[in-house]
Amino acid sequence: MERLFLNIAISPELYLKNPESSELGKKIVSQSIMLIDELGFEGFTFKKLSKQISSTESTVYRYFENKHMLMLYLTCWYWSWVEYKLVFGTHNIKLPQERLKIALDIITKPVTEDNSFFHINEVLLHQIIISESAKVIYTKEIDNENEKGFYTVYKQIVNRLSDIVKEINPNYEYPHMLISSTIDGALHQRYFSQHFPSLIDNSKSKDCVSSFYTDLVFNAVK
Amino acid sequence: MERLFLNIAISPELYLKNPESSELGKKIVSQSIMLIDELGFEGFTFKKLSKQISSTESTVYRYFENKHMLMLYLTCWYWSWVEYKLVFGTHNIKLPQERLKIALDIITKPVTEDNSFFHINEVLLHQIIISESAKVIYTKEIDNENEKGFYTVYKQIVNRLSDIVKEINPNYEYPHMLISSTIDGALHQRYFSQHFPSLIDNSKSKDCVSSFYTDLVFNAVK
DNA sequence: TTTTATTGATAGTATTACTACTATATTTGT
DNA sequence: ACAAATATAGTAGTAATACTATCAATAAAA
Numbered sequence: 059m060e061r062l063f064l065n066i067a068i069s070p071e072l073y074l075k076n077p078e079s080s081e082l083g084k085k086i087v088s089q090s091i092m093l094i095d096e097l098g099f100e101g102f103t104f105k106k107l108s109k110q111i112s113s114t115e116s117t118v119y120r121y122f123e124n125k126h127m128l129m130l131y132l133t134c135w136y137w138s139w140v141e142y143k144l145v146f147g148t149h150n151i152k153l154p155q156e157r158l159k160i161a162l163d164i165i166t167k168p169v170t171e172d173n174s175f176f177h178i179n180e181v182l183l184h185q186i187i188i189s190e191s192a193k194v195i196y197t198k199e200i201d202n203e204n205e206k207g208f209y210t211v212y213k214q215i216v217n218r219l220s221d222i223v224k225e226i227n228p229n230y231e232y233p234h235m236l237i238s239s240t241i242d243g244a245l246h247q248r249y250f251s252q253h254f255p256s257l258i259d260n261s262k263s264k265d266c267v268s269s270f271y272t273d274l275v276f277n278a279v280k
Numbered sequence: 281m282e283r284l285f286l287n288i289a290i291s292p293e294l295y296l297k298n299p300e301s302s303e304l305g306k307k308i309v310s311q312s313i314m315l316i317d318e319l320g321f322e323g324f325t326f327k328k329l330s331k332q333i334s335s336t337e338s339t340v341y342r343y344f345e346n347k348h349m350l351m352l353y354l355t356c357w358y359w360s361w362v363e364y365k366l367v368f369g370t371h372n373i374k375l376p377q378e379r380l381k382i383a384l385d386i387i388t389k390p391v392t393e394d395n396s397f398f399h400i401n402e403v404l405l406h407q408i409i410i411s412e413s414a415k416v417i418y419t420k421e422i423d424n425e426n427e428k429g430f431y432t433v434y435k436q437i438v439n440r441l442s443d444i445v446k447e448i449n450p451n452y453e454y455p456h457m458l459i460s461s462t463i464d465g466a467l468h469q470r471y472f473s474q475h476f477p478s479l480i481d482n483s484k485s486k487d488c489v490s491s492f493y494t495d496l497v498f499n500a501v502k
Numbered sequence: 503t504t505t506t507a508t509t510g511a512t513a514g515t516a517t518t519a520c521t522a523c524t525a526t527a528t529t530t531g532t
Numbered sequence: 533a534c535a536a537a538t539a540t541a542g543t544a545g546t547a548a549t550a551c552t553a554t555c556a557a558t559a560a561a562a
Contacts, residue, residue: 075539082540098420103518114541115520124519192414198320200475209476216479232481232492238472239465239492246464247457253422254431257438259454270454270461277499297508304509325549336510337551346550 066138066175071206072131075121084177085111086121090128091182099129099190129194130208136187137211139180140164144218154225155276161219162275166244166268188245188252216241227279236278240271288360288397293428294353297343306399307333308343312350313404321351321412351416352430358409359433361402362386366440376447377498383441384497388466388490410470438463449501458500462493 070076077083089110094102102125104118111118122128143164148157169184203209220233230236247267251258260266287300299305311332316324324347326340333340344350365386370379391406425431441463442455452458469489473480482488 080539101420104520105518114543116522116542117540119520120539189418192418196411196414196471198323204475213476213479231483232488232495234479234481235469235488235492236496238479239461239469242468243461243465247461249418250460253426254435257435257456257460259456261453266454266457270457273454274458274496274500277502278496280499302508326551327549336512338511338553339509341551342509 066135066142068131068134068138069207072127072134072208073122074119077121077131082111082113082117083121086118086128087132088177088179091132091179091186094129094132094186094190095182099125099186099193126194126197129190130203132183133187133191133194134208134211135178136183136191137215139175141211141215141218144215148222154222158219158222158226158275158279159272161222162240162272163268165219165241166271167265168248168267188248191245223275223279230279232278236275240275244268244271288357288364290353290356290360291429294349294356294430295344296341299343299353304333304335304339305343308340308350309354310399310401313354313401313408316351316354316408316412317404321347321408321415348416348419351412352425354405355409355413355416356430356433357400358405358413359437361397363433363437363440366437370444376444380441380444380448380497380501381494383444384462384494385490387441387463388493389487390470390489410467410474413467445497445501452501454500458497462497466490466493 075083077087086107090102090107093107093110097106104115104125108115108118122131144161147160147164151157151160169181172179172181197203216234216238219237223230223233223236244267247258247270251267258266259270261269292298297305299309308329312324312329315329315332319328326337326347330337330340344353366383369382369386373379373382391403394401394403396402419425438456438460441459445452445455445458466489469480469492473489480488481492483491
């Protein structure tokens with residue numbers, strides 16, 4: 059994918075000061091991705107981050123309320139980016155089957171290229187979404203945060219794909235559940251492939267996570 | 281299910297002192313389930329727990345190394361209990377299709393009865409497995425803990441069910457991934473049904489999580 | 503009855519997750 | 533060019549968390 063000259067728009071409620079508005083802010087975002095990947099979300103602190111960016115804790119706190127909000131910001135950025143890829147990738151494709159196939163590839167295939175956005179390493183971001191994003195969603199604050207619209211992008215993606223499913227088979231009973239379980243399952247299976255290889259049915263020729271879900275979805279929708 | 285006079289055996293490496301060995305230990309386990317459910321794993325502390333059981337922090341630390349190990353203990357207990365239900369439920373059933381159906385019900389249906397074990401409220405335990413157990417698996421310690429065998433019960437369950445899948449269709453390519461994504465997906469979809477109802481394809485007559493996965497699995501295995 | 507194990511009570515430490523305040527440095531408006 | 537606003541660095545401080553250590557009291561086992 060070529061380098062893009064557009065920005066991903068993120069809800070201003072997620073930050074105190076827009077990290078896109080300054081070099082330091084961009085550094086906070088890019089270095090936090092690297093640090094969270096390295097230390098895990100539990101081990102990650104604003105103190106360590108501020109050291110990494112040669113700044114102070116108080117400065118980081120001027121951008122994000124706390125590390126949970128920062129992680130939520132990264133999560134929203136990720137899903138907005140995925141939605142952008144979905145819109146771009148399925149544009150002008152007539153056959154819904156073909157659109158679904160492309161969309162499933164985007165959702166289930168590993169992220170290997172990192173060049174579309176300047177300060178965000180998308181490969182690393184994908185990695186922390188795999189291994190850390192569950193901690194964002196499984197919170198006591200989930201209902202408040204859902205009300206504030208922090209998950210609308212994610213839900214939009216689910217709706218977008220289930221619309222394609224309904225286009226292919228209007229009688230299929232569970233389009234939303236099929237898609238959301240595919241999206242989350244793909245991340246989960248990637249994590250398993252890294253840590254529980256015995257639970258992964260590998261094949262030499264193809265990426266098994268991707269082909270498993272493609273097979274599963276098309277079989278269900280049929 | 282009737283009250284059982286058997287114990288779930290848990291790896292001794294999960295605790296410092298077996299909580300089954302004393303009344304206080306059992307109280308630690310039962311009250312921690314209630315507190316984790318109430319406060320969430322992040323809000324839960326050994327200090328609050330010790331207050332709840334009218335004891336002290338140091339006493340709780342004599343049973344479990346930290347709250348992560350306690351949650352891991354509960355998770356292992358839960359999966360052992362599920363495995364017991366699977367063995368018991370599919371015993372003496374000849375047809376693999378029927379065995380798979382029963383197994384899927386056990387895995388995907390909500391837990392409503394609480395009476396098999398004295399000090400453990402299985403309904404609440406299921407609830408915290410739904411909303412908190414991801415925090416146990418998504419850790420930097422995962423590989424060490426996997427090596428120590430803390431996930432063998434879970435993997436046994438996956439293998440047990442994928443064996444049935446292979447019995448039905450020896451040519452199906454992804455038995456392990458199908459089962460593990462069903463097990464985890466069912467928990468995930470339960471959480472979604474509680475917090476993102478718009479992503480759930482409800483039907484009046486049946487439990488949609490359970491029927492979605494039953495439909496999905498049988499369609500895939502064909 | 504002595505030993506041993508179990509628990510309670512208290513204290514203490516390092517780290518985390520913040521909040522508040524001040525002093526510069528930089529940018530911006532006029 | 534200068535005053536005003538803004539951004540950042542630096543320091544300090546607090547409450548809570550996640551422990552560890554020690555010691556006394558008590559109950560159970562040898």
